[in-house]
């Protein structure tokens with residue numbers, strides 16, 4: 664049994680895996696320990712190391728059938744001590760679903776709300792960010808990021824004004840593949856207002872570790888990691904492979920936990936935001952926020968295994 668969860672939780676995990684158990688507000692998980700946290704360098708505020716992405720998975724309609732499973736995902740995140748939720752106006756109805764469900768669950772005070780601006784032009788950017796605040800029912804928004812660096816010079820000015828006015832707490836920029844690294848690096852070197860970057864990094868695609876992650880560490884910029892499972896490809900690659908027994912040495916008991924812990928072992932990383940539509944996967948993912956992390960030797964072995 665994983666020694667970072669109690670017996671009651673383990674029983675629920677097993678039940679969840681068999682589909683026999685659904686979380687309810689009366690049956691919340693009691694973790695023996697709180698999820699690990701890391702500091703945002705610009706303020707020293709701490710955030711839990713495992714969060715939740717919402718691309719595609721939270722783009723659903725109004726029906727209870729569509730929304731109930733996502734409520735359980737959110738509950739699993741919060742019950743484990745997680746808080747970071749990442750969205751974007753690019754993700755269809757996701758901002759609205761996050762806003763509705765976090766209000767219904769009465770967890771607004773427990774979450775770190777992150778979204779993005781993804782349009783061109785100053786006025787369009789302001790309109791979109793006002794919409795995000797309304798849809799997410801969040802004021803202030805914790806983190807506002809410029810999605811894929813689109814029209815970043817224009818939005819950066821607005822974000823500085825909004826931060827000064829208290830409408831957002833942190834400013835960030837995002838990208839998701841190597842084509843954006845050079846420009847991201849340039850912004851990180853020149854923009855002192857930057858609190859966060861969000862970038863892709865995982866066991867299969869490790870380019871961000873060459874320059875972006877060391878630079879974030881040097882400059883004191885917090886890092887969210889997107890596409891931690893390479894959009895799910897890592898699970899397809901691992902299919903049929905036996906879980907290495909040495910994963911026990913860093914308290915990982917599933918492929919998901921191994922993949923997330925590999926990322927969290929990088930000292931520049933603040934939080935990882937896997938996307939999921941399933942509570943049982945959220946329960947798996949949050950476990951990466953507990954226990955020890957892979958050593959350099961473990962990391963090398965993992966890279967060899969997946970290369």
Ligand SMILES: NC(=O)c1ccc[n+]([C@@H]2O[C@H](COP(=O)([O-])OP(=O)(O)OC[C@H]3O[C@@H](n4cnc5c(N)ncnc54)[C@H](OP(=O)(O)O)[C@@H]3O)[C@@H](O)[C@H]2O)c1
Nearest residue numbers: 716717718837889890891892893894895919937938939940
């Ligand atoms: N440019 C940008 O700013 C940018 C770009 C890309 C992504 N992002 C952000 O980063 C987040 C994460 O990236 P992503 O969603 O593209 O990809 P990802 O997190 O690498 O992979 C998501 C996939 O993994 C599956 N999964 C999650 N947990 C699992 C588990 N424990 N076991 C088995 N399968 C599991 C999910 O399926 P199930 O639903 O079945 O769990 C889903 O198909 C996004 O949701 C978004 O918030 C930002």
